[in-house]
Amino acid sequence: MAVYTDVTTDDLARFLSGYDIGELLSYKGIAEGVENSNFLVHTSAGNFILTLYEKRVAEADLPFFIALMEHLAARGINCPQPVKNKQGGMLGRVAGRPAAIVTFLDGLWMRRPNASHCAGVGEALAKLHLAGGDFGMQRRNALSIEAWRPLYETARTRGDSVRPGLCADIAAELDVLDTCWPSNLPHGVIHADLFPDNVFFLGDNLSGLIDFYFACTDMLAYDVAICLNAWCFEPDHSYNVTKGRALLKAYARVRALSAAEREALPVLARGAAMRFLLTRLVDWLAVPEGALVKPKDPLEYYRKLRFHQSVRSVADYGFE
Amino acid sequence: MAVYTDVTTDDLARFLSGYDIGELLSYKGIAEGVENSNFLVHTSAGNFILTLYEKRVAEADLPFFIALMEHLAARGINCPQPVKNKQGGMLGRVAGRPAAIVTFLDGLWMRRPNASHCAGVGEALAKLHLAGGDFGMQRRNALSIEAWRPLYETARTRGDSVRPGLCADIAAELDVLDTCWPSNLPHGVIHADLFPDNVFFLGDNLSGLIDFYFACTDMLAYDVAICLNAWCFEPDHSYNVTKGRALLKAYARVRALSAAEREALPVLARGAAMRFLLTRLVDWLAVPEGALVKPKDPLEYYRKLRFHQSVRSVADYGFE
Numbered sequence: 339m340a341v342y343t344d345v346t347t348d349d350l351a352r353f354l355s356g357y358d359i360g361e362l363l364s365y366k367g368i369a370e371g372v373e374n375s376n377f378l379v380h381t382s383a384g385n386f387i388l389t390l391y392e393k394r395v396a397e398a399d400l401p402f403f404i405a406l407m408e409h410l411a412a413r414g415i416n417c418p419q420p421v422k423n424k425q426g427g428m429l430g431r432v433a434g435r436p437a438a439i440v441t442f443l444d445g446l447w448m449r450r451p452n453a454s455h456c457a458g459v460g461e462a463l464a465k466l467h468l469a470g471g472d473f474g475m476q477r478r479n480a481l482s483i484e485a486w487r488p489l490y491e492t493a494r495t496r497g498d499s500v501r502p503g504l505c506a507d508i509a510a511e512l513d514v515l516d517t518c519w520p521s522n523l524p525h526g527v528i529h530a531d532l533f534p535d536n537v538f539f540l541g542d543n544l545s546g547l548i549d550f551y552f553a554c555t556d557m558l559a560y561d562v563a564i565c566l567n568a569w570c571f572e573p574d575h576s577y578n579v580t581k582g583r584a585l586l587k588a589y590a591r592v593r594a595l596s597a598a599e600r601e602a603l604p605v606l607a608r609g610a611a612m613r614f615l616l617t618r619l620v621d622w623l624a625v626p627e628g629a630l631v632k633p634k635d636p637l638e639y640y641r642k643l644r645f646h647q648s649v650r651s652v653a654d655y656g657f658e
Numbered sequence: 659m660a661v662y663t664d665v666t667t668d669d670l671a672r673f674l675s676g677y678d679i680g681e682l683l684s685y686k687g688i689a690e691g692v693e694n695s696n697f698l699v700h701t702s703a704g705n706f707i708l709t710l711y712e713k714r715v716a717e718a719d720l721p722f723f724i725a726l727m728e729h730l731a732a733r734g735i736n737c738p739q740p741v742k743n744k745q746g747g748m749l750g751r752v753a754g755r756p757a758a759i760v761t762f763l764d765g766l767w768m769r770r771p772n773a774s775h776c777a778g779v780g781e782a783l784a785k786l787h788l789a790g791g792d793f794g795m796q797r798r799n800a801l802s803i804e805a806w807r808p809l810y811e812t813a814r815t816r817g818d819s820v821r822p823g824l825c826a827d828i829a830a831e832l833d834v835l836d837t838c839w840p841s842n843l844p845h846g847v848i849h850a851d852l853f854p855d856n857v858f859f860l861g862d863n864l865s866g867l868i869d870f871y872f873a874c875t876d877m878l879a880y881d882v883a884i885c886l887n888a889w890c891f892e893p894d895h896s897y898n899v900t901k902g903r904a905l906l907k908a909y910a911r912v913r914a915l916s917a918a919e920r921e922a923l924p925v926l927a928r929g930a931a932m933r934f935l936l937t938r939l940v941d942w943l944a945v946p947e948g949a950l951v952k953p954k955d956p957l958e959y960y961r962k963l964r965f966h967q968s969v970r971s972v973a974d975y976g977f978e
Contacts (some may be wrong), residue, residue, distance in 0.1 A: 346769040363764040363860065366698060367689035378686060378698060380764060385700070444683040444700060449666040540683065626946070 343375045343390050343433050350379075350388070353432045356423045357439060359383045370535065373551055375435070378442070385442035387418060390435040395551055397436050402477045403550050404428045404438060406470070406527060413469040415462075416546040418443060445538020445545035453584040456569050458544035459537050460585035463529070463565055464592030466547065467558045470527030479530065479554040481613055483519050486512060489616040496623050501637060508615070511643065515609055520557065520602040528561035529553055533568045559599040562589055563606035566655065567614065567642050575641035583656030590657075600657070604649040611646055615639035663695045663710050663753050670699075670708070673752045676743045677759060679703045690855065693871055695755070698762070705762035707738060710755040715871055717756050722797045723870050724748045724758060726790070726847060733789040735782075736866040738763060765858025765865035773904040776889050778864035779857050780905035783849070783885055784912035786867065787878045790847030799850065799874040801933055803839050806832060809936040816943050821957060828935070831963065835929055840877065840922040848881035849873055853888045879919040882909055883926035886975065887934065887962050895961035903976030910977075920972045927966040927975075935959035 345365070354362055360383030368376040368387075375390040391400060404420045408428070411419040418440035420428040430437050448455050490497075490508055497505040529536075531552035538546040562585075570581040589595070595603075618636035625633050649655065665685070674682055680703030688696040688707075695710040711720060724740045728748070731739040738760035740748040750757055768775050810817075810828055817825040849856075851872035858866040882905075890901040909915070915923075938956035945953050969975065 344769070347766045348770070362766065364766060364858070369687035369689040380705070446667040446682065446684060449664065450668070538684070 343392070343435050345375075345377065345388075345390070345433050349433050350377075353388075353430060353437065354379075354381070354439075356425070356430065357421060358424060359386060359421060359439065379439070386421065387440050387442055388432070388437060389440065390432055390437045391551075392435065399477060400429055400436055400438075402475050403553060405475055406473060406553055407440065407550055409473045410466065410469050415466055415469050416443065416544075417550065418546075418548055443538055443546035443548065445540050447535045447538055449534070451534055451569055451581070453578075453581045454542055455534075455537075455539060455544075456581040457584040457588035458539065458542075459532065459565055459569055460562075460588035460590075461592055462537070462544050462547060463532060463561060464589045466529060467526055467561070467593055473527050477554040479528075479556040481530070481552070481617065482556060482560075483515060483609060486515070486612055486616055489620055493616065493619045493623055497619060500619065500622060501640065504619075504640065507640070508612070511608065511612060511647075515605070515612060518605045519609060520598070520605065523557040523559055523599055523602060524596070525555060526558050527553060528556045528558060528564075530556065530561060530564060532561070532565050557602075557606070558593075559595065559602060560606050560610065562586070562595070562599075563603060563610040564613075566603075566607055567610050567639070570655075571642055571645075575638060575645075577642075577645050577655075579654075579656040586652075586655060586657040600652045603652045603655065603657075604646055607646040607649070607655075608643060611639050611643035615643060663712065663755050665695075665697065665708075665710070665753050669753050670697075673708075673750060673757065674699075674701070674759075676745070676750065677741060678744060679706060679741060679759065699759070706741065707760050707762055708752070708757060709760065710752055710757045711871075712755065719797060720749055720756055720758075722795050723873060725795055726793060726873055727760065727870055729793045730786065730789050735786055735789050736763065736864075737870065738866075738868055763858055763866035763868060765860050767855045767858055769854070771854050771889055771901070773898075773901045774862055775854075775857075775859060775864075776901040777904040777908035778859065778862075779852065779885055779889055780882075780908035781912055782857070782864050782867060783852060783881060784909045786849060787846055787881065787913055793847050797874040799848075799876040801850070801872070801937065802876060802880075803835060803929060806835070806932055806936055809940055813936065813939045813943055817939060820939065820942060821960065824939075824960065827960070828932070831928065831932060831967075835925070835932060838925045839929065840918070840925065843877040843879055843919055843922060844916070845875060846878050847873060848876045848878060848884075850876065850881060850884060852881070852885050877922075877926070878913075879915065879922060880926050880930065882906070882915070882919075883923060883930040884933075886923075886927055887930050887959070890975075891962055891965075895958060895965075897962075897965050897975075899974075899976040906972075906975060906977040920977070923972045923975065923977075924966055924969040927969070928963060931959050931963035931966055935963060 360381040362381055364380045365377045368378055373394050374392050377388040379386045379388045407417050408420055410417050421439040422428055494505055536549040570578050572578055615636055618634050621633040622636050680701040683700045685697045685699045688698055693714045694712050697708040699706045699708045727737050728740055730737050741759040742748055814825055856869040890898050892898055935956055938954050941953040942956050
């Protein structure tokens, strides 16, 4: 939960005067998201989200994210739509930070998703991949395999304080991933962070996808692997094959997975687990002892990694 | 900023099924407030605030706060109105915490209030005092003079780490306050925490008062003294006599201050500064070094206290 930059009413009123979205009635910082500062803005024209991009998001990447949301929304993906200002631009500055206004999406994110929600996210992910097919911009995945060794080096000296032997296990796994990581699978725009808190539902229906600030160009099946990690494990970190099957089948009904993609899924899932294990581990070690804000548990992804290491084929994920 | 208790959609849907406020469309934790967890809830009937009362608020006090908001709203004070459930109750439980739904108030709080805003708050405070005149319930002020020595004792061993000599200054001031603290001034319901973030404006007009969770029965003029401290100092902690005059005159136009109240105002202002100095000091010392969440600066109120110690009469506040 986070609002890193405070916004005064004068700042905001000045910024909104460049838009045709009515009169400002209220705004409140939202205690969700860890990368940016988000405000729920109520105007006489309705509800909007104001995002201030903080230092963890590179300003040079913002045009990619904004154009992507516009592109996807125009193709029927229910995602936040950047609002154009009077000059036709979609990026500005508030309180010294780059900022954008996007439409507000109703919907609830599922703290405890069931198999039907997993099917919903599988279907939506495939539709996102198809809708992104003709998106003209590219963005390298800054948190893919090339990034993992440097992240590991950052954590190496103190990593074993989190769990004895952790660093040796990571080092061994990085060697495996270097050898087995696929390269010639279908590429395209991926969300790369489609966790439950980024997917909204109304009743049983998926109503929207948010937070495209890790989106990039990478293997589409890697995005599926990220979702398997994020959606198909129980709170005790055991894999739920019913949820996995629901997610993969729903995905494949919209966009078929090639034989090569299916075969690569276990190693992609290991890589996805490694990515979140490493970033969480670095964050964990960066927070001083006794701090009030607790970062996410890196060992959750260590346990998921261990499961993926035991997988022999995609059938173990519940997918035939 | 704070959301201490996470609420699942199932928790919330179950709770809302007891109310006639339409279908749940979204809810988001709000990054404001330090005592409770607040969520902005959007339903097909509009916007509401869900508050989960955390441990710093005594559950036995909740009926007082809820009844007070209802009483004040019925008398034209624009404050959050507790929503009745289907059984007519206004308190329930969500995620194991006591909880209430209140109406959502539009409006913006002033990060940099000017004299006109100070006049607005003075007028609103006086109206609140009058509207509370026939409120039937009582609540002792748990943070009045009897509480200050125990708070000081909590901070005493490490208080000088914040500023050398701080503890001796506090001890000397507590002696003065014990001697001079008035007792026979008009009592009634006071807000006791009417800081800028608890007062909303739309354009130049005050549009609402929120956060009644320090409200209690105490001297009305003490509430005025709290507002003088909270609204009439500049960021460099210098007193702005124009703002003070605006606040006091606007108050007195609605509810006249007696000669005794005027005379007591400097000592009441010292007491109010002491109350916030002490609670901030205790919070400051309770937070581990290096924590990400920084508590409010206690020395802001030390500097305000020093100003009030120099005041000779209410005229020094700009009030004749």
